[in-house]
Amino acid sequence: LIETRDLWKTYVMGSEEIHALQGVSIQIMRGEYVAIMGPSGSGKSTLMNLIGCLDTPSRGSYLLNEKEVAAMNDDELARIRNQEIGFVFQTFNLLPRATALHNVELPLIYAGMPSKERQERARQALEKVELTSRASHRPNELSGGQRQRVAIARALVNDPSILLADEPTGNLDSKTGNEIMGVFERLHAAGNTIVLVTHEPEIAAYAHRSISIRDGLVEKDVRREAD
Amino acid sequence: LIETRDLWKTYVMGSEEIHALQGVSIQIMRGEYVAIMGPSGSGKSTLMNLIGCLDTPSRGSYLLNEKEVAAMNDDELARIRNQEIGFVFQTFNLLPRATALHNVELPLIYAGMPSKERQERARQALEKVELTSRASHRPNELSGGQRQRVAIARALVNDPSILLADEPTGNLDSKTGNEIMGVFERLHAAGNTIVLVTHEPEIAAYAHRSISIRDGLVEKDVRREAD
Ligand SMILES: Nc1ncnc2c1ncn2[C@@H]1O[C@H](COP(=O)(O)OP(=O)(O)OP(=O)(O)O)[C@@H](O)[C@H]1O
Ligand SMILES: Nc1ncnc2c1ncn2[C@@H]1O[C@H](COP(=O)(O)OP(=O)(O)OP(=O)(O)O)[C@@H](O)[C@H]1O
Ligand SMILES: [Mg+2]
Ligand SMILES: [Mg+2]
Numbered sequence A, B: 001l002i003e004t005r006d007l008w009k010t011y012v013m014g015s016e017e018i019h020a021l022q023g024v025s026i027q028i029m030r031g032e033y034v035a036i037m038g039p040s041g042s043g044k045s046t047l048m049n050l051i052g053c054l055d056t057p058s059r060g061s062y063l064l065n066e067k068e069v070a071a072m073n074d075d076e077l078a079r080i081r082n083q084e085i086g087f088v089f090q091t092f093n094l095l096p097r098a099t100a101l102h103n104v105e106l107p108l109i110y111a112g113m114p115s116k117e118r119q120e121r122a123r124q125a126l127e128k129v130e131l132t133s134r135a136s137h138r139p140n141e142l143s144g145g146q147r148q149r150v151a152i153a154r155a156l157v158n159d160p161s162i163l164l165a166d167e168p169t170g171n172l173d174s175k176t177g178n179e180i181m182g183v184f185e186r187l188h189a190a191g192n193t194i195v196l197v198t199h200e201p202e203i204a205a206y207a208h209r210s211i212s213i214r215d216g217l218v219e220k221d222v223r224r225e226a227d
Helices: A044-051 A073-084 A102-109 A113-129 A144-154 A174-189 B042-049 B072-084 B100-111 B114-129 B143-155 B174-187
Strands: A002-013 A016-028 A033-037 A058-065 A085-088 A160-168 A195-196 A209-212 A215-225 B002-013 B016-024 B033-037 B059-064 B087-088 B162-166 B193-197 B209-214 B217-223
Touching: A016 A044, A016 A058, A016 A160, A016 A215, A033 A044, A044 A160, A044 A195, A073 A085, A073 A102, A085 A144, A102 A144, A113 A144, A113 B143, A144 A160, A144 A174, A160 A174, A174 A195, A174 B072, B002 B042, B016 B042, B016 B217, B033 B042, B042 B162, B042 B193, B072 B087, B072 B100, B087 B143, B100 B143, B114 B143, B143 B162, B143 B174, B162 B174, B174 B193
Parallel strands: A033 A195, A033 A209, A085 A160, A160 A195, B033 B193, B033 B209, B087 B162, B162 B193
Antiparallel strands: A002 A016, A002 A058, A209 A215, B002 B016, B002 B059, B209 B217
16 A cells, blocks of 8 residues: 655755655555654654655655556645545644634545535534534634644545544643544544554554654564454 | 632633633742643643733733732733743744744843854753754754754743743653753752643653643642652
């Protein structure tokens, strides 16, 4: 499903080169539940942005469903980002002037869904993250963790086959965090693929496999015994 | 030092009233180290913004150094915010077009420090959070946790007597998070006051007292035995 081969991402700043990824080769099969861990600045978000087709690598290749992403045209990429992948950003990336409901509706607007069905689906997604009472609030009228949950609802609303979540519980207390992990578990149990960046071991424990990144390289890749 | 009496914060949205705080009365003495915990949306950031003189209550009173904050004029409030209080925002609040170094210098610019000394102090603050190699990066050229650490350096640069940190380790791996807690410990050991919002019990364990907030009210207030 997801295969990267010697993936590099280099940022050039003046005379300095920063290698955020220095040759990452990983394979993730359909239906896997993978946690990505590692120190701050080690390259986790960079890797997630590449897997999510939100950025292009400097070197190396990335195959999604056995197709080279670099060879896809914009329409194909947009279709994959909208229909197949749900992305929870580390910094939420909500539209500041839109309500929580409208933010969650966005992927369905791009998918061309009629407005009545769209609103109903968006309300259901907000209910899953327990934010029904905040549907009409704009992001600056929500708490930090509530914004994060709106970003999670938006990533789930289009029933993605691949969920990419970058630190989805960073601003949540453990009870709310566990409720969100319960929502992810149901998505995974339905046969979908989940890749989750986290720095919290108790959140990584929900995954079946844990990849550790350090300085832009894969340091460890451990599957948990089936329990 | 910090005393709130029956503090309320109410947001009016159309016909709806949201009581983010419903009568909070707490006392924090100089030199204490307090953790504030509670579910997402319970009112922690609202309370921190009031204690940090960044917002005004709807009802009740707030005394800082035994002076009623509501009776202070703008100059006095600005002096307190700049000289006495260091604030780490849950959402970092960095200037997007300024480098990490310039963001950390900001409180010193307001304090009127000459530029050579200012740059030196800002570099020292960045060194404390291990970001010397990223001083020339703008926020969008930094990882999530690196941005958080720039926000921490900016809050510490003016040697505040009160540090208010809202979820300072939400985006940090445990090793980096513990290093930041080490920096806070040194600030506290020098006799300063620390108030820390966190949802991570291992971070709250650094504090000597833990206040739990639920639905805008104080639910629990526990001091750890001196150890
Ligand atoms: N400007 C606003 N207008 C309306 N409601 C608001 C506004 N700001 C905050 N709220 C509401 O007030 C409540 C408390 O918000 P606050 O940010 O203090 O929570 P919190 O405890 O910091 O949560 P978190 O742990 O998720 O950061 C939330 O339910 C939120 O929806
Ligand atoms: N646009 C950019 N220009 C220059 N350097 C960048 C840019 N974006 C990221 N970096 C650098 O690349 C490295 C990896 O960043 P990345 O965001 O992937 O880290 P991360 O593992 O997600 O960290 P965190 O856990 O703190 O979120 C960091 O050291 C960062 O400073
Ligand atoms: Mg990141
Ligand atoms: Mg908050």
